[in-house]
Amino acid sequence: MKHAALVILLFSFAQAQSQNLPYAKKHYNLENNVAIQGYDPVSYFTANKAEEGKKFISYSHGGVVYYFVNETNKKAFLENPEKYEPQYGGYCAYAMADGEKVRIDPETFKIIDNKLYLFYNFRFTNTLKLWNKNENELLPKSEVEWAKIIKN
Template sequence: MFRAATGIALLVVLGFVSTSSAQTPPSPHYNLGKDRLAIEGYDPVSYFGGKAVRGNAKFSAEHKGVIYRFSSEQNRKQFTDAPEKFAPAYGGWCATAMAEGKKVEIDPRNFRITNGRLFLFYKSFFADAQDDWKKDEANKTKLADGSWKKIAGE
């Protein structure tokens, strides 16, 4: 009886371990915060409405091992139906810096939607990377796309 109970307990523990480790690990190249959180918790769908809105932990979804938060269930559903449409370009790194082959942190409130893609940018008191991006967006996009492909293979 003791052996049977021990065997069952072991199977339960192994089952738990295997399902909890079955999560897709995120790419090491993505700009993620604590607990694999993207865009510092901002809702990626909200950007397409013209505004950066902080997401809520109760409306979350995982895509490619990355956790995204949303401001509503409706936004969460839109994302899960078409994650590639809403996920930020270049793994969430600054688009201008990516054009130079660099991974630089972003200000999640500094963004631009162009041709249906979400671009995020670094911003400080003294500098706004989006200003540089807008001066030659087509060329910068091409350079950043090439850099991201080399860095992440995407």
């Protein structure tokens, strides 16, 4: 009886995880199902810098794969994934204020209220600098636009 209950529990968990996959693929900034271009989400908080994770230290959360620089960071993520996942599915926070899903430079980031925000920084345009000039207005706009996006 215990075995049957365990099988049912594992099946339910696997089914719930697979149901998250279409959401993740639709609303997350992924390359081959990998978030943040392979950068470790925990390092932004613990080292205050962007560090490339290692493929062999990875974890899939809701169909989104994250790489980590070490097992300690992976363990921290496993304990509280929501704390470390980037806001707006890993898209540029500045562009999100206009409801746009724009790619990011994983090395251009900001931690605000213990949340990770990523930004576009290519070809003479660093949106983090633009964000910093008007963060108090842009942050609430980004939240509203992201809520609209994930409803679809």
